[in-house]
Amino acid sequence: MWLADWKVKIPGAWTPRRVMALVNGQMAGRIDFLVHPDGQAASVWGLEVEPEFQRRNFASVMMDALNSAHPTAWIDHGGRQPDGVRWWDRYTDPAPERNVHNRPPGEWAPYFDALQVAAQRRKNAYQNERFGLDGHRAAEYRYGERLEQEALEWAPAFREAAAQGPDPAVQELHGGLRVVLPPRLHRLVHDGRRDCGERAEMLLEQIGHCALPYDAGWNTTQHAAFEDMAQEEVRDPALGKEVTHLAFRVWLLSGQDIPRHDLPG
Missing domain, CATH: 3.40.630.30 (Gcn5-related N-acetyltransferase (GNAT))
Structure with missing residues (x-):
């Protein structure tokens, strides 16, 4: 269950x-x-x-x-x-x-x-x-x-509750992505002996900088982002076994202005 x-x-x-x-x-x-x-x-x-x-x-x-x-x-x-x-x-x-x-x-x-x-x-x-x-x-x-x-x-x-939702202005947001990598790249990315930064760079080069999905479901924890992908895996296992689950987050640098975004209504 x-x-x-x-x-x-x-x-x-x-x-x-x-x-x-x-x-x-x-x-x-x-x-x-x-x-x-x-x-x-x-x-x-x-x-x-x-x-x-x-x-x-x-x-x-x-x-x-x-x-x-x-x-x-x-x-x-x-x-x-x-x-x-x-x-x-x-x-x-x-x-x-x-x-x-x-x-x-x-x-x-x-x-x-x-x-x-x-x-x-x-x-x-x-x-x-x-x-x-x-x-x-x-x-x-x-x-x-x-x-x-x-x-x-x-x-x-009856009183409808006021809508509240994730907002990058007040909390950290996490999303997720499933990708199928070429076999050789898959082995390199999942090789725990390699440096984490090196493996992350290889992933970004494959996916493309600024190419993360615009319609990802946002979560307030990394665990919830991975859970979304696990659900997708159950509903749609057609991608096969060599699937990489990638979690990413909205990360504002110190002093950086908040980008334009839709506030929950």
Whole structure:
């Protein structure tokens, strides 16, 4: 199991995260979700298990991992497709008291749009009725009742968090790049007996000065930059085994003016 950042362009300040299940380096499944800046709310966007790994409990293990990673957060599990409602009917929610579908909106409305949650619940209830499933209805708040008026009353309580993001003016930024080097150069660059500066210079000569990717996902630590590349390796192993992972950072010299950049909005 791997809990990682998930680089995707979305509006707002919630942080995209991903739980991945890996089998021998191959992605078996994933849960994509968003986390509120204060860490006290999570919204599930999607859950998927690859066909060859289905019926092996991966979905339940990943959802358990999400709950463990955010042990005090409200969780919105969203609306479900047919396969999802069948899985949920079999799944035992480890934290039903933190599932917003199980609690009145007065408890969680500042984090989630009450109208949107009501629509999700109605969709799930319809799917349960369609397939003759229980869907843990005993735990769900006023299951099957029409709650439009209550949702309208609580919708104004929702407060979108102010967007905050990495800014080279106030913090160090790191990015990453995967490169496939010619075989001889690959051996030289990865030869630990050589001087680090010499190997770095060989890399720069190959890549080209000022040729680093303009669309790299920015991170505030070098570890997170390498983690981005490891995720790419799982999703796209077509480059082969001889791949070099390169981390770089924005480094302003003492007294240097900050270059023009887009501030997070």
